[in-house]
Structure formats: C-alpha cells, structure tokens
Amino acid sequence: xxxxxxxxxxxxxxxxxxxxxxxxxxxxxxxxxxxxxxxxxxxxxxxxxxxxxxxxxxxxxxxxxxxxxxxxxxxxxxxxxxxxxxxxxxxxxxxxxxxxxxxxxxxxxxxxxxxxxxxxxxxxxxxxxxxxxxxxxxxxxxxxxxxxxxxxxxxxxxxxxxxxxxxxxxx
Amino acid sequence: xxxxxxxxxxxxxxxxxxxxxxxxxxxxxxxxxxxxxxxxxxxxxxxxxxxxxxxxxxxxxxxxxxxxxxxxxxxxxxxxxxxxxxxxxxxxxxxxxxxxxxxxxxxxxxxxxxxxxxxxxxxxxxxxxxxxxxxxxxxxxxxxxxxxxxxxxxxxxxxxxxxxxxxxxxxxxxxxxxxxxxxxxxxxxxxxxxxxxxxxxxxxxxxxxxxxxxxxxxxxxxxxxxxxxxxxxxxxxxxxxxxxxxxxxxxxxxxxxxxxxxxxxxxxxxxxxxxxxxxxxxxxxxxxxxxxxxxxxxxxxxxxxxxxxxxxxxxxxxxxxxxxxxxxxxxxxxxxxxxxxxxxxxxxxxxxxxxxxxxxxxxxxxxxxxxxxxxxxxxxxxxxxxxxxxxxxxxxxxxxxxxxxxxxxxxxxxxxxxxxxxxxxxxxxxxxxxxxxxxxxxxxxxxxxxxxxxxxxxxxxxxxxxxxxxxxxxxxxxxxxxxxxxxxxxxxxxxxxxxxx
Numbered sequence: 299x300x301x302x303x304x305x306x307x308x309x310x311x312x313x314x315x316x317x318x319x320x321x322x323x324x325x326x327x328x329x330x331x332x333x334x335x336x337x338x339x340x341x342x343x344x345x346x347x348x349x350x351x352x353x354x355x356x357x358x359x360x361x362x363x364x365x366x367x368x369x370x371x372x373x374x375x376x377x378x379x380x381x382x383x384x385x386x387x388x389x390x391x392x393x394x395x396x397x398x399x400x401x402x403x404x405x406x407x408x409x410x411x412x413x414x415x416x417x418x419x420x421x422x423x424x425x426x427x428x429x430x431x432x433x434x435x436x437x438x439x440x441x442x443x444x445x446x447x448x449x450x451x452x453x454x455x456x457x458x459x460x461x462x463x464x465x466x467x468x469x
Numbered sequence: 470x471x472x473x474x475x476x477x478x479x480x481x482x483x484x485x486x487x488x489x490x491x492x493x494x495x496x497x498x499x500x501x502x503x504x505x506x507x508x509x510x511x512x513x514x515x516x517x518x519x520x521x522x523x524x525x526x527x528x529x530x531x532x533x534x535x536x537x538x539x540x541x542x543x544x545x546x547x548x549x550x551x552x553x554x555x556x557x558x559x560x561x562x563x564x565x566x567x568x569x570x571x572x573x574x575x576x577x578x579x580x581x582x583x584x585x586x587x588x589x590x591x592x593x594x595x596x597x598x599x600x601x602x603x604x605x606x607x608x609x610x611x612x613x614x615x616x617x618x619x620x621x622x623x624x625x626x627x628x629x630x631x632x633x634x635x636x637x638x639x640x641x642x643x644x645x646x647x648x649x650x651x652x653x654x655x656x657x658x659x660x661x662x663x664x665x666x667x668x669x670x671x672x673x674x675x676x677x678x679x680x681x682x683x684x685x686x687x688x689x690x691x692x693x694x695x696x697x698x699x700x701x702x703x704x705x706x707x708x709x710x711x712x713x714x715x716x717x718x719x720x721x722x723x724x725x726x727x728x729x730x731x732x733x734x735x736x737x738x739x740x741x742x743x744x745x746x747x748x749x750x751x752x753x754x755x756x757x758x759x760x761x762x763x764x765x766x767x768x769x770x771x772x773x774x775x776x777x778x779x780x781x782x783x784x785x786x787x788x789x790x791x792x793x794x795x796x797x798x799x800x801x802x803x804x805x806x807x808x809x810x811x812x813x814x815x816x817x818x819x820x821x822x823x824x825x826x827x828x829x830x831x832x833x834x835x836x837x838x839x840x841x842x843x844x845x846x847x848x849x850x851x852x853x854x855x856x857x858x859x860x861x862x863x864x865x866x867x868x869x870x871x872x873x874x875x876x877x878x879x880x881x882x883x884x885x886x887x888x889x890x891x892x893x894x895x896x897x898x899x900x901x902x903x904x905x906x907x908x909x910x911x912x913x914x915x916x917x918x919x920x921x922x923x924x925x926x927x928x929x930x931x932x933x934x935x936x937x938x939x940x941x942x943x944x945x946x947x948x949x950x951x952x953x954x955x956x957x958x959x960x961x962x963x964x965x966x967x968x969x970x
Contacts, residue, residue: 304519339502346498350932358490362481363499369473370506377513386519426528433533434526436510436541437586438472 306385311396313450314429315383316412317376317441323392324379331378332371339367373435380432400456410453412445421446470507471583474500475576482572493572497555500575504549504582511541511586517966525592529654532592535966536800539959540723541586544716547807548582551711553934554818574614578712581607585720594643594653597724601639605632605688608717612705624704631697635687642680649673659731662740675740678732679747685725689718690774691781692754699766699774707821707837710770711814714777715807722784722803726796729788730967748789753892755782760899763906769841772906773813776865779903780806786896787880790887797964798879804956805864805876812942813861816854819939820844822931823851841910846918855914857943862911866904870950 304310312319340360347356382389383396400410414421424444431440478496481487491499515538523534584604591597609632613625643653649670652658662674683694690698702710732744759779766772784806787799821837824847838844848855864873877900884893949956 304524305521306519335506339506342502342505343495343498346934350934352492352494354492354495355490356495358487359495359499362477362487362491363502366474366477366499366503366506369477370470370503370510373470373473373510374513377510381514381516384519386516423528430524430526430533433514433520433524433538434531434590435514436470436507436545437583439470440527 304384308385308387308389309393310385310450311389311392312383314425314442314448315380316445317443320376320379320383323383323395324375325391328375328378332375335371335374336364336368339363339370373439377432377435397456401458404456405458410456411447411449414445416444422448470503470510471579471586474503475579475583478576478579482576488572493574494555496572496575497552500578501549501552503579504545504552508542508545508549511538511545514538515542517962530593530596531587531590533590536723536963537590539963540589540719543804544582544585544719547715547811548578550811550938551715552578553938554708554711554815556822556932577607577610581611581716585716588720589723591724592655594646594655598639598643602636604717604720605636608713611709611712612701614709615706620704621706624701627697628701632688635684638684638687639681642677642684645680646674646677649677655731662732671740675743678728679743682725682728682744682747685721686751689721689781690778691751691785692758692778695755695758695778698778699771702774703768703770707770707814707818711811711818714773714814715810719803719807725788726799729791730796745789745791748785749892752782752785752789753895755779755785756896756899760903763903766906767841768839769817769910770839772841776903777810779899783877783880783896786884786892790883790889792883792887793964793968794886795883796967797961798876798883800960800963801879801957802876804960805872808942809861809864809873809946812939812946813858813865815935815939815942816858816861819854819931819935820847820851823854841913844910844913845916848915849917857939859911859914860943860946862907864946866907867900872946872949875949875953
C-alpha cells in the first residue's frame with residue numbers, strides 16, 4: 299500500500315501514533331467530550347422514556363446506555379486527539395509536547411517511537427492496518443498498539459543539534 | 470462503534486441478569502442511540518481538504534472518501550430514525566406483547582448497517598463481497614422477523630434464495646475480473662484498464678464488471694431484475710419493509726457510483742459504453758415497469774415497491790450519464806428518496822397502530838395496513854397523518870414545490886443537458902403516469918367512508934417521538950424550497966470531489 303501524502307492545514311506530528319500517545323496527549327476538551335458523550339446516552343434514553351413511557355424498568359437499559367456512551371465518547375476523544383497528531387486540526391500544544399518528549403528520548407539514545415520485538419515486516423503490517431483507521435471508528439476500532447517506525451516525519455529534527463547524527467531513531 | 474456495540478449487545482443478551490431486565494423495545498432504543506453515536510463519529514471525521522481523493526485504510530481493503538464519510542453519517546441517521554417507529558406502549562392492548570419477542574432485532578440491524586457502511590468504503594473485490602453479504606444476511610433475517618407469520622417466512626425465503634442468486638453473479642463477476650487481471654484491488658484494476666491495450670484483458674474485465682453490476686442491480690430491485698421486490702416488501706411486516714426499501718439501496722448505489730465514476734472514465738470508450746448502456750437499459754425498464762405495473766396494484770406496499778422501482782430508474786439514469794451535474798442529482802435523489810420513503814413508511818406504520826389497535830381480538834401478529842382501501846376516509850378521522858401522507862405522495866409524484874420535484878427536475882435537467890432526449894422524455898411521461906397511482910391513494914384517503922371508524926387516539930401506541938419525526942420530515946419536504954442551499958451545496962460538493970480530486 300503506497301503511503302498517502304495528505305495535505306494538512308497544520309504540521310504533521312505523527313501519521314500513525316501509538317494508542318498510548320494518543321491517550322496521553324488528550325486535551326481537557328477531549329475529556330470533556332468523552333464525559334459528555336458518556337452522560338449523553340443514558341440521558342437521551344431517560345428523556346426518551348419520559349417522553350414516550352415504556353412503563354418498563356429502565357435501570358439496566360440506562361447502565362447499558364452509559365457503557366455504550368462511554369465507548370462512543372472514548373472513540374470520539376481518540377479521534378480528536380489523533381486528528382491533532384495528523385495535523386488536521388490545530389495542534390500547537392501537541393507539537394511542542396511531541397518535540398520535547400521525542401527530543402528527550404533522542405538525547406537519551408532511546409528509540410524515538412519505542413522498541414518492538416516484532417520483525418520489521420510485522421511492524422509494517424501493523425502500520426498498514428492501523429494507519430488512518432480512526433476515520434472509520436464509527437464502524438471498527440483499530441488502534442495502533444505496535445511501536446513501529448512508520449510515522450511520516452523526519453526523525454532528524456528531534457536529534458540534538460550539537461551532536462553527530464548517529465543516534466538510533468527507531469526500533 | 471458499531472462493531473463494539475454489537476459485541477456489547479451480544480454479551481448483554483447472553484447474560485440472563487441483564488437480558489431479563491431489558492425488553493425488546495429498550496434494546497431497539499439503545500440501537501437507535503448507537504446509530505446516532507456512529508453518525509457523529511463519521512461526521513467528526515469529515516475533513517474535505519485532508520481526505521481529498523480518498524485514503525486507503527486496513528491495508529487498502531477499504532477506502533475513506535468524502536462521499537463515504539458523509540453517506541455513512543446519512544445511513545446511520547436514517548437507521549436511527551427508522552428504529553423510532555417501534556411502538557412504545559398501549560394502555561388497552563400492549564402492542565409490545567404482540568410483537569415478536571426478538572431481542573436480536575437490534576443486533577441484526579447493527580450487523581446489516583455494519584455491512585452497508587463497509588460496502589460504501591470497499592476498495593477490494595474481497596472486502597466488497599464480504600460487505601455485501603454481511604449487509605444482505607441481516608436483511609434476509611429481518612424479513613423473517615415474524616417467524617409465526619407464513620407470509621413473512623415465505624418472503625424471507627424468497628429474498629434469501631433470490632439474493633443468493635444475485636450474490637452468485639457478484640462472485641462470478643469478481644472471479645472473472647481476477648482471472649483476467651490477477652488483481653482484486655479496485656484501484657489497481659482501474660489503473661490496469663486505463664493503461665492496458667490488450668483487448669482480451671479489457672473484454673474479460675468488462676464482462677466481469679458487467680456481471681458484478683447485474684448482481685447489484687438485482688439487489689436494488691432494478692428492472693428487469695425486480696420481480697422479487699414487490700412480493701418481499703408486501704409480505705414482510707412494514708416495520709421491516711421500511712428498512713428493506715431504504716438502507717441496502719443507499720450503500721449499493723454509492724458503491725455503484727464508485728465503480729461507474731472510476732471505470733467509466735478509465736475504460737476504452739467501447740467498453741465504457743457497455744457499462745453505460747447496461748445502466749441506461751435498466752433505468753428505462755425500471756421507469757416503465759415501475760410505473761405501468763404499479764397502476765394495477767391494490768395493495769399499498771406492492772404499490773410502493775413499484776414506486777421504488779420507478780425511483781431507481783431515475784437514480785440509475787443520473788448514474789449512467791456520469792457528469793458532474795448528473796452525479797449531483799444522483800446524490801440529491803438518493804437523499805430525497807430516503808427521506809420521503811422514510812416518512813411515508815413511518816406514516817404507514819403509524820396508521821397501522823392507530824387503525825388496527827382497536828381490534829379487541831387477539832392477533833397472531835401485529836397488523837399492518839395492507840390494502841389501499843383500508844385507508845378510505847382516513848382524512849376525517851386522522852387529518853394530520855392523512856395530510857402528511859398526502860404531502861409525501863405528492864412529493865414522490867414530483868409535484869412542485871415539494872422536495873421530490875427538485876430531485877426529478879435535476880435528473881431530467883442533467884439528462885437533457887447531456888443530450889439523452891429519448892430517455893428524458895420517457896422519464897417525464899412515466900413521472901406523469903405514476904402521479905395517477907399516487908393520486909389514487911390520495912383520493913381514497915379523502916373520500917368519505919360510510920363505515921364509522923372508532924377513534925383510537927386514547928390507546929394509540931403511536932409514540933410522541935414517532936409523531937414528531939413524521940411532522941419534522943413532512944415540514945422538511947414542504948419547506949425545503951425556502952432554504953435549499955445546505956442540501957444542494959452538500960451534494961454538489963460531493964459530486965465535485967469525485968471529479969476534481
């Protein structure tokens with residue numbers, strides 16, 4: 299699968315961020331969306347029952363609705379955070395945070411995107427499966443759980459300026 | 470979201486502690502909410518500039534395009550609205566108890582929508598076939614929802630057997646395309662046919678694609694492959710027919726758009742013409758059969774099935790022309806058809822509740838409106854519902870200034886502009902003729918009935934949300950002319966994205 303070059307209005311930070319990074323980089327507004335979506339499902343079900351009484355016990359339904367709202371809210375927040383990594387939405391804060399984090403890893407001589415014990419071709423498969431999968435979160439969640447080296451950015455920018463460019467950049 | 474929700478619902482249905490406390494209607498409401506969430510997620514990922522011409526996902530098995538994202542949102546929205554039509558509660562006779570206790574209904578509609586959404590994004594022959602089967606299996610089971618009903622079971626079996634036949638066509642076509650090209654990925658196939666000069670390969674691929682399109686035309690009940698549709702729609706419960714007439718058609722038509730727009734522009738003229746002619750012949754026959762055979766129907770759902778076939782004729786005409794303007798009208802027609810059909814069936818279901826709920830006899834299954842004559846004099850008992858149905862039927866007939874008029878006008882305008890005069894004139898004629906069968910229903914609605922119909926408003930299971938949706942959709946159909954720009958601009962943007970990215 300050839301790499302898709304996507305025109306983005308903001309700088310690209312990571313084309314296929316690891317799930318842990320996406321969650322760590324979430325903004326308070328993402329958590330608010332997550333919480334709001336979690337609350338919205340049982341609220342909608344409750345109001346629906348108030349409007350059109352089913353005359354049935356709805357406690358279990360509300361719990362189930364809450365669980366589904368939690369899942370939907372998480373996916374929504376994950377999408378929002380991912381779009382900032384891709385540079386599709388405003389991402390100044392994430393850009394600075396990413397630069398600080400990865401520069402620190404580069405300075406300490408660690409692989410930029412973590413280590414993986416998988417062979418390289420498996421990492422490639424993982425990348426191809428999870429790249430841009432956030433766009434289809436309404437159907438199927440496919441998170442990147444592999445520390446592969448395919449992130450669409452130049453690792454050189456994270457290397458200390460005063461040191462030779464021999465630092466390992468990826469696994 | 471849909472996949473995770475299916476897993477969660479499977480566990481909930483399997484757990485006795487949860488399942489005993491949640492009745493079918495509550496599961497249906499949860500599914501409706503799931504659809505709204507899925508629609509929100511699809512819309513949240515709608516970035517025109519960044520998505521551009523499309524982005525391959527899942528190793529290139531699927532692709533996300535601007536059209537797929539927006540149509541996914543639309544599909545889920547319609548799915549959520551369809552589920553609103555389930556009855557809530559009746560004080561005298563508990564309609565819920567008369568409905569089959571199928572908790573799996575929610576799961577089946579979710580599975581079917583999963584297939585529909587995947588089909589819209591399919592970018593590979595294998596993922597395409599699996600998606601269409603996932604969607605189809607769901608609707609086969611849905612049509613046999615009332616297991617105790619002989620007609621519903623026979624409809625389901627007929628649908629399954631004929632649907633399988635069409636799936637065989639799709640599979641055979643895919644096999645032939647693979648035999649001649651050695652490829653399954655659609656993008657690679659488009660590239661091959663745009664550069665290949667080997668006539669044998671091009672002939673083989675064209676033949677395979679024609680077979681695939683024939684299979685899909687079968688599934689959307691386009692003439693002359695339409696025979697199953699009136700029987701299945703009529704025999705299935707209306708609460709299922711509403712799903713069958715809208716949901717599978719949207720996804721298949723969008724997939725056909727993808728094939729037509731890519732292959733129509735890549736193939737040599739002679740092969741491209743064969744695809745175009747196939748669509749035009751099917752369009753012409755759909756227009757004629759949908760209109761003429763519809764004239765002799767006395768059952769309302771059979772009549773609406775023929776009306777659907779006629780609408781498919783218009784949609785296929787717009788698809789066959791394949792210009793910016795025709796694709797714009799194609800998308801607009803799909804949106805219009807879905808909304809008008811949704812409202813019509815919501816009203817029919819509502820009428821079933823208010824008219825049949827008086828019966829004190831224990832019914833084997835929930836009763837639907839079957840014959841047009843059952844609507845006689847309805848205007849005098851239920852004026853608002855009757856007026857809403859009248860407006861929907863006028864819209865379907867293409868009476869200005871309702872929504873349906875604009876969609877037909879756009880298709881005919883693009884046909885005339887592209888010099889398809891003959892089929893354009895046929896479309897105008899059949900549109901006029903089809904107005905007569907819509908007027909027949911309207912006449913029955915407003916003619917006085919000598920039998921006194923007992924007013925059943927007090928114990929009607931028609932829910933407030935159901936009434937609210939009917940009124941909202943009816944008002945949208947009427948007042949679309951006042952603010953048409955949002956919908957028109959959206960469809961135009963989608964059509965342009967197909968040609969200029």
